[in-house]
């Protein structure tokens with residue numbers, strides 16, 4: 001079948017590779033120029049956490065080894081209190097499992113390299129889809145002018161502001177919401193120290209939870225870190241109102257003094273880098289005629305579980321499975337895939353919003369640390385029967401909806417146990433806070 005994949009970001013090239021290996025002819029349209037020639041265009045996060053679901057997809061294509069040789073494993077989170085005190089919590093009970101900090105630019109380039117080398121895939125850069133019809137016709141803006149082309153199937157992997165989704169949404173039977181978070185994000189840099197060493201522990205994801213705002217930092221291979229501020233757009237602790245060096249430095253001195261000490265470019269970074277939007281997309285159905293969407297186009301989530309890309313990659317694994325089950329009937333496979341993925345996309349959207357509150361408010365609290373320790377103890381005692389929600393989401397391919405249900409039940413049990421302990425034994429809690 002002759003298929004258009006719209007969007008050469010993270011999900012598009014991966015989908016193209018799976019489809020081509022099923023013997024389909026794929027045209028991959030990307031609106032940007034070739035990032036391998038022109039460099040990555042900024043605006044999205046510089047690095048991402050790659051975990052089990054994303055790795056599973058890469059393994060199925062034989063690409064995992066190449067990518068994993070260029071990542072930095074993070075075994076846990078290091079919480080930074082305002083007074084500079086740091087506390088490390090491992091992500092898994094045995095302390096060995098890690099999520100991986102990966103460069104978005106590198107990952108995109110490797111995926112595009114493989115797509116370009118794959119017989120059966122044509123990649124067209126600087127081709128922006130500006131219109132789509134149910135019968136698979138695309139209106140495409142190219143450097144040589146606008147053209148129209150019809151395809152037997154069109155898969156929109158064109159991100160949170162998808163043009164293909166725009167057409168699906170215009171159908172009378174579509175339910176669609178794009179719920180913006182009243183918070184945005186801005187990236188800052190923490191360069192390597194003057195002697196070439198890491199300014200922070202590179203083995204972990206760093207979090208500065210401040211309830212009304214938050215900052216995180218992930219390591220890069222060049223020994224720098226990329227820090228991301230997650231702040232409200234407005235209000236006392238928001239981005240609005242910080243417009244000059246003095247106010248920026250005052251805010252950091254009060255909220256993130258230890259980070260500020262390793263951010264020599266803070267003011268320039270802050271003033272130069274944009275504030276990005278964060279939103280949750282919910283859509284149903286994901287298909288209309290010969291059109292379909294997967295990845296962020298179908299279900300963008302807020303980034304607080306580090307799962308948006310991992311979830312998008314898992315969509316493609318499910319599509320591969322559905323192609324097998326439908327005898328390579330692409331339209332039937334897209335329909336089946338969307339039915340199976342929708343409950344899981346909804347689950348990770350909810351979990352990501354829950355984790356926003358957890359990272360921002362609870363991650364630094366003694367209660368949270370005690371609950372995490374209790375969970376890890378149970379995991380070690382009953383490895384076959386007990387796995388925390390975080391482990392289920394990040395270190396397995398158990399469907400997100402099942403992970404959410406199992407994890408929430410267990411967190412509740414652990415929470416009740418810790419609260420009971422709290423009531424009878426205040427000193428234990430006090431010990432937990434050191």
Ligand SMILES: Cc1cc2nc3c(=O)[nH]c(=O)nc-3n(C[C@H](O)[C@H](O)[C@H](O)COP(=O)(O)OP(=O)(O)OC[C@H]3O[C@@H](n4cnc5c(N)ncnc54)[C@H](O)[C@@H]3O)c2cc1C
Pocket residue numbers: 006007008009010011012029030031032044045047048049050127128129130157158159160161162163185228276294295296297303305306307308309310311312
């Ligand atoms: C701050 C932040 C941090 C994140 N951290 C993580 C993380 O740690 N782990 C994780 O798993 N996920 C993370 N994510 C989510 C992740 O970035 C997305 O889920 C992922 O990029 C989705 O891939 P995609 O291919 O669906 O969309 P995208 O990566 O957005 O790709 C869409 C592509 O389509 C192209 N395009 C758009 N419109 C058109 C058009 N009309 N015509 C042609 N081409 C078009 C775009 O140029 C782009 O190349 C994070 C997101 C943010 C914002």
